[in-house]
Amino acid sequence: MNESNDELTLNNYLPSQVEQKWQTHWDSFRAFSPNPSDKGDPFCIVIPPPNVTGSLHMGHAFNTALIDVIIRFQRLLGKNVLCLPGTDHASIAVQTILEKKLKVEGKNSEDIGREEFLKRAWTWKEQSGGKIISQLKRIGYSVDWERERFTLDEKLNEAVVEAFNILHEKKLIYRGEYLVNWCPASQSAVSDLEVEMQEVNGYLWHFKYPLISGQGQILDEYLEVATTRPETLLGDTALAVNPNDERYKKYIDKKVKVPFVDREIPVISDIHVDKDFGTGCVKVTPAHDPNDFAIGKRNNLKQINIMNKDGTLNINAGKFQDLDRFDARKQIIKELDNLGLLTKIENYKNTVPFSDRGKVPIEPLLSTQWFLKMDNISSSCLKELDSKKPTFIPQRWEKVYKDWLDNINDWCISRQLWWGHQIPAWYVLKQSEDSIDQNTPYVVARNEKEALSKATKEFGANFQLIRDKDVLDTWFSSGLWPFSTLGWPNTNDADFKKWYPNSVLVTGFDIIFFWVARMTMMGKTFTNNIPFKDVYIHGLVRDENNKKMSKSSGNGIDPLLLIDKYGSDALRFALLREVAGAGQDIRLDFDRKENTSSTVEASRNFANKLWNATKFVLINKTFSENYSLNESDEKYLDLSDKWILSKLNQLNTKVSNLLIEYKLGESAKLLYEFAWNDFCDWYVEFAKQKFNNKESHNRKISEKILIKVLTDVLVMIHPFMPHITEELWHKLQIKPEQILLSLQKWPVLETKYINSQIDKSFQELFEIIRLIRNLRVELGLKPSQLVPVYLISDNVELTNFLKTLIVDIKTFTKSSEVFICKSKDIDKNNFAKSFSGIIGDIEVYLPLNDFVNLEALKDRLNKDLQKVNSDIETLNKRISNKNFIDKAPKDIVEECFAKLKEGKLQSEKINKKLKLLK
């Protein structure tokens, strides 16, 4: 026994030690830094970059586990694999965090200025980003840290600037005044996707506008409207009715007066007015409501903005100026009531748009923003989807993606923030001007120098250039991620040439729109390629109460807590074996008092099992030369060797096929079953028999098989549990540290070993052994009490098989002796009072007349009889159905008859025995 073995045999499994060791080695040996010129087909995943908003949660751990299994599996298949890590600057989220911190200091961003603010932001990024990276390393992520990227890296910023310029040159980017989703909390525009609809209990206020005569006289006639937002009446520029509404036809083109601001506005007709909503007559505020905006466009209405960017009312609100929007609402209601114009207040459930980040109601606000035209881009992606580009796994998400592309609106890409990619547009102001409005001319350029030359060319001299202060939506840069990280716009970059398009994108369904669709659109636009072949969509991690784990609800579980307790291998395996094929959410059980998780614990136990199985093999190793199984060993293989090799190779086929189809959970379960049940529970026990006999020729073969099977299964489990398998593989194969399991090859499939006859025989053997054990328990025998066993059957094939394994049966069942005979060879009367059972066509007797409680024996036989009879009954029912015989497949019918025959035989035997007992 050599030293390295000593180390292993002495120690217990300590996950943290093993994991730290190999993480360090992988790092120092640059194990996962591929060269594009290395051999092997390319396989590439760029990881979904976590936001630098703090630390990782369980969802990240889940995503990481999934990606790493795929990546490590492909690496074992011999592909040239790149997995590229990185983080995202998360413009709005990080800015919000920083603003909050400033608030604690009693400051705001304006107080400290852009430069200082960005300095703080970078400091924050270093902290949070660093923490995230160290967490990812603790999970054992086999990514190339040398290629780590951050969305605000200089290189990636160049890509963003280039992308913006190209889009602008293609006339897909435009600047314009539109109604945008304004978040008064972050004081920025946000995209449609960052708006969350929430149902709230509100009111529907009914009030009336006085009609005025042609001469401008206020008449004693009114039109009544119903609205959930009465304060916007200050910005009304029309009332609208449905043209087919008989009640209102006569009012069309008449005028009414807006209370408080004394504006005369027309009554118009528009087909989109719902006759059944409220009174059927609606107020139209184009500057503050998307529907009204559309009505305004159709009818050439004025847009009057009554609000400031912080949600207070502006000068257009008259005497309500400076009031907060919600205070103004109360005040206006009160005053309408005083004027006798308020007619009704109804309770009303309505859905209000909320800012995803700011958690305050969105204000639709008229403002000048940058937009990306989507219809051409989205339709080219839809076209690609016809040929399954990309392929969604599971397939149902394809529809979600498609529907969104079908109904897409132009994308508002500018954000009134500082943290992010500043928009590469420069305004050209005459020396006398100092303000920028929507009509100010601008140039888009790669840099200030280019901007200057462009501007000079277009506008001559005497101007000043001012760069747009705004930044781009975070998802603009994320949309470029699959190729900006590989060197784009330099399409000659070796990484880009080798690994683009990526192989698969692995992400949660919650960002299909935000991210997946943006990447396909950007990818298609800039590279004329969908950026990844497959999209694997996984579910969310839910807590023990089936709630989504999130920071805001405070139910997140820190992955590191579980890693510290059980090891990263255990956490990974626990998450992975929960994965169903359908991409369902997974639930992680967790005891918040004890900080324990029985799911993860079970996986840790599995790791421990592998550890100890290896320990067993090493302890029993008798020689240290070449352990590989060679041709000449073949003829010495005994039945159990052949059986385990058959099982092993079946496992190999199944698991590699499943993994190629991304069926990760199923693979994990199969590996678990094989390693624990087939290998540890059975094969190792067979091996122990052979080890008892030191002279046995089989011993050496058995050692070789143990090592071979264990090695192969460790390789197959490696993608799931990389650390422990790396450790055990080294011990078992006696390899130096710089040779890594991570870089080995998937076990070669040896189909010649697959033998279904042996599988079946062993299945029968196990059932017989189980029956004997069962009988012993019922007899109340202690494990130390050895008793003889008789196996009686006329099935020669079976008895011959059992005879070769007689020693094993003896040990497995703690029998003093095992007799196998034909029924004619014995006198059953001698066994009348033996404890016995029947399985298949074999009868098992424990001839222990003294021990046997006759009543217990009768009970047992009656129980068996009952079961057999009920089986016979159902089988008879099926067979007596003529249709079944005619229509069911032949093999099913035959099987049915065979089972019936066997059942009847059993029933007969049991009856005979019962008779003997009387």
Add this chain to the structure above:
RNA sequence: GGGCGAUUAGCUCAGCGGUAGAGCGCCUGCCUUACAAGCAGGAUGUCCCUGGUUCGAACCCUGGAUCGCCCA
């Protein structure tokens, strides 16, 4: 309003046409020197309800219930 998913053992979930499965938990017996983080044995189910298709339905189809999610 439109769409998607879920409903199977006490719990978490597999199975998706041929006599109901796993892990955890539970019960019984074992410290059998690889492993008590273990071994052996055991108990436990109107497979949400309703019709229908089929020789045969947990599985396919109608309709419905409950829970959850997405979009408007």
